[in-house]
Amino acid sequence: MLNKALQEPTEAIADSQSWQSRQMIQSVLHDLNSPLSLLSCVRNEVKNWNSETSELIILAIQQIEKISGEFRNSQPVLPKREPKEPEPTLKIAPPQNTQVILETKERNFSAVSEFIKNLRRFKKMKQLEYSNLTIDLKIEKDLTKNSQIRGSIEGWTRTLSNMVNNSMEAMSSQANAKIEITLRKIQNPESKSNYLEISLRDWGTGFEESLLAQFNSASEQQPLRVTSTKSKNRGYGIAQILRWITETNSTIEFANCADGGQHTKISIKSDGLTF
The missing domain is CATH 1.10.287 (Helix Hairpins)
Structure with a gap:
């Protein structure tokens, strides 16, 4: 091929x-x-x-x-060529389903049930990739009933893979590394909007405080301004994670834990989750 x-x-x-x-x-x-x-x-x-x-x-x-x-x-962008002679302007009516296409692209929801199936496979692959890693995957009951999340399954898998890789760099000296990934549904008390929360917890070196403030304040209007986030032999890859969070209109929160390691929470807009 x-x-x-x-x-x-x-x-x-x-x-x-x-x-x-x-x-x-x-x-x-x-x-x-x-x-x-x-x-x-x-x-x-x-x-x-x-x-x-x-x-x-x-x-x-x-x-x-x-x-x-x-x-x-993927096709390269061809340079614009000016016609040798003026060409008549053709008025072409836009297709009737243009708005439908735009709305579908904007929504871009994925079934939670398929996301969870993929997450279980992802867990197995990461544990094969890192022989010293154990991933504890916790999924809230009744989470998949007619529910969807914003963004593609591939996009969320890449984001989680980046996060796991970062955690493994932070735990590179540990013979037995452990990561907890938890999925649960939450609701904004003010807007009553429903979200799927993904949290990842590790027991590594944690974030440097100077970088932690930058991570949590970064946004589309105020992007991450560090060219390299490698610290204590840890490559965070936060810029790539934040880019996907922005594209899916999700939120993310980073924190260090008192007993070591870090805890990251992602809230994804969901459709169909019930309480």
Whole structure:
């Protein structure tokens, strides 16, 4: 699949990119293809995998295929070319379903039930990635009844993965690292709006106080102004997390714990949660 893309670059790329740019794109696609080929070989050649490990390998292959497909199908922006001769202006009426498309894109809700299924798989994959990690996943009962959350499942999975990676850097010296992830429904007492709350707790080095204030005050109007948040051998990745929080109109709160580690809470606007 990727080999074909390497041999047959799109006309848009051929027209608008230099030879050096095409070489760079091919190099990136090759890098994407390498781990995919390796995983496929392992999956097909190695015998006696248990069902859980096989499922996780298949999920990893699917994720890499999805990322490489999105990259391969993206089209570069072509330079605007002025016509040699004036062309008549055509008045084209907008499609009748334009408003519907915009509203669907704006809402972009995902089913909580599917999110939870994906979260259970995510837990298994992270525990395989970090052999010294135990994730304690706590999910409130009756959480999935006809409920949705704002944002894509892939987006929230990437955000949680970033958070877990940050926590593992903070607990890099621990032989047995533990993370608690809790899902529960909450309600704003003033607006009566319903939210899904995701909280993550670790027992690492915690946040530096000087950075903690910046994290909690950052917003779309006042973005994070630090170029690097690495501290005490910890890469927070907070800028990427905050960007997704802003895109989904969610809220996030960071805090250090008295007995060590940190506690992060995310509130996601939900539709269908009942109390």
